[in-house]
């Protein structure tokens with residue numbers, strides 16, 4: 001697995017205009033109030049970039065470059081198909097589409113740090129592909145106190161997703177985790193942002209092929225070794 005860092009390469013913060021600042025204010029407010037939010041990022045990313053990312057994941061899938069995803073890390077890592085069934089490919093930031101996406105993610109990293117003092121150092125991102133019947137059972141993206149994944153962002157890439165196509169992201173209340181507080185359809189250009197350690201979530205079984213990019217903003221510069229911890 002390749003974990004890609006992209007920290008500090010583009011000095012985007014000071015050049016953002018008022019609209020960008022208000023947009024970042026809104027994200028930070030919702031994250032601190034509720035722990036999560038959904039956003040339409042299609043106009044920010046542009047149809048060309050979304051199409052470019054879609055083409056990349058299609059190509060990766062066709063060339064069998066996507067591998068079954070696992071859960072946990074170190075000795076706790078397992079590929080348990082009763083928990084998750086998607087296939088993934090890590091982004092390396094080398095293609096023009098990925099570079100453009102990384103500029104956007106970097107803006108968010110800096111913007112969230114300025115507003116919420118989260119100390120986010122870098123991000124990592126992978127494409128995910130769910131085939132009909134695939135799901136990802138309820139989970140948190142990070143264990144509290146590991147200072148690893150702190151903020152999660154999922155960007156959906158599916159055009160013309162219909163109500164019966166399944167594959168919604170079901171989000172649970174961070175205060176009372178049995179309470180469902182939202183269902184997000186994985187439509188192209190929609191993103192969901194949430195606190196990795198706090199907000200339980202699950203991907204309901206998809207009935208059509210479902211593509212997304214999952215990103216995590218992390219507090220560590222390099223992963224902390226798990227042995228002896």
Ligand SMILES: O=C(O)CCC(=O)C(=O)O
Nearest residue numbers: 136141154169203212214
């Ligand atoms: O694709 C989604 O909606 C969420 C995926 C997810 O929870 C994960 O990869 O950790």
Ligand SMILES: [Fe+2]
Nearest residue numbers: 139140141201
């Ligand atoms: Fe997750």
